[in-house]
Amino acid sequence: MARQKFIAGNWKLNLTIAEGTALVAALAKGLAEKPTKAEVAVCPVALAVAAVAAAAKGSPIGVGAQNTHWEDKGAFTGELSPVLIKDAGAKYVILGHSERRQYYGDTDALINKRLGAALKHGLVPIVCIGETLAERQGGKLEQVLKTQITGALAGFTADQLKTLVIAYEPVWAIGTGVTATTAQAQETHAYVRSVLKGVVGGLADSIRIQYGGSVKADNAKEILSQPDVDGALVGGAALKAPYFLAIIAGAG
Numbered sequence: 001m002a003r004q005k006f007i008a009g010n011w012k013l014n015l016t017i018a019e020g021t022a023l024v025a026a027l028a029k030g031l032a033e034k035p036t037k038a039e040v041a042v043c044p045v046a047l048a049v050a051a052v053a054a055a056a057k058g059s060p061i062g063v064g065a066q067n068t069h070w071e072d073k074g075a076f077t078g079e080l081s082p083v084l085i086k087d088a089g090a091k092y093v094i095l096g097h098s099e100r101r102q103y104y105g106d107t108d109a110l111i112n113k114r115l116g117a118a119l120k121h122g123l124v125p126i127v128c129i130g131e132t133l134a135e136r137q138g139g140k141l142e143q144v145l146k147t148q149i150t151g152a153l154a155g156f157t158a159d160q161l162k163t164l165v166i167a168y169e170p171v172w173a174i175g176t177g178v179t180a181t182t183a184q185a186q187e188t189h190a191y192v193r194s195v196l197k198g199v200v201g202g203l204a205d206s207i208r209i210q211y212g213g214s215v216k217a218d219n220a221k222e223i224l225s226q227p228d229v230d231g232a233l234v235g236g237a238a239l240k241a242p243y244f245l246a247i248i249a250g251a252g
């Protein structure tokens with residue numbers, strides 16, 4: 001099944017509102033000059049989502065948030081809800097990024113709740129999974145990924161998960177300049193798809209699995225050419241228009 005490549009930028013806690021709107025304007029200009037067949041999104045800091053979404057209007061660039069609470073509203077100081085994310089003009093939400101798991105206590109059970117909220121409000125979820133170096137070296141790669149996938153997706157039907165995107169991001173490759181080899185990426189993505197098959201059956205063939213972890217202009221094309229690599233979730237290299245545009249160009 002043909003899967004449209006999906007390149008998303010995860011801006012993390014970077015860029016001011018003015019810098020974010022300028023970046024999306026530069027990306028829109030670049031894509032107008034050199035259109036892509038890929039789906040493209042940027043995920044700014046929550047406070048910049050509305051302004052970046054407004055600046056992206058009329059361009060092929062979608063906007064996403066980097067996390068969501070599971071409730072629509074209430075006494076949850078400091079949180080943001082899927083209702084507000086949609087209200088701000090976003091279409092996507094990243095869930096379970098390894099930095100959230102590492103620093104903010106995100107567990108598979110919490111990610112499962114966040115996923116429910118995202119789906120309820122029609123946000124396209126990008127669910128992140130990935131192993132640490134110790135887990136990979138300790139032979140636990142498959143067990144870790146399977147636990148993360150089944151935990152995050154527990155209780156949902158294939159029909160509910162139609163829009164799901166998975167981002168496979170080996171923790172040891174995030175922000176380190178070390179990428180998985182092309183063979184490691186393909187092998188792991190194929191494994192992720194096999195686990196997805198066990199959970200959602202035939203839908204697994206149409207779920208996009210992005211690779212993330214030090215994706216750069218010079219390695220994007222090769223990684224994206226792998227049969228089970230359906231896109232990229234890009235951190236550092238998504239913060240400068242020429243770099244991100246070059247990665248998008250690598251998707252064809």
Ligand code: PGA
Pocket residue numbers: 010169173174175176177212213214215233234235236237
């Ligand atoms: P990186 O981050 O591209 O800077 O390694 C990727 C991510 O964390 O999504």
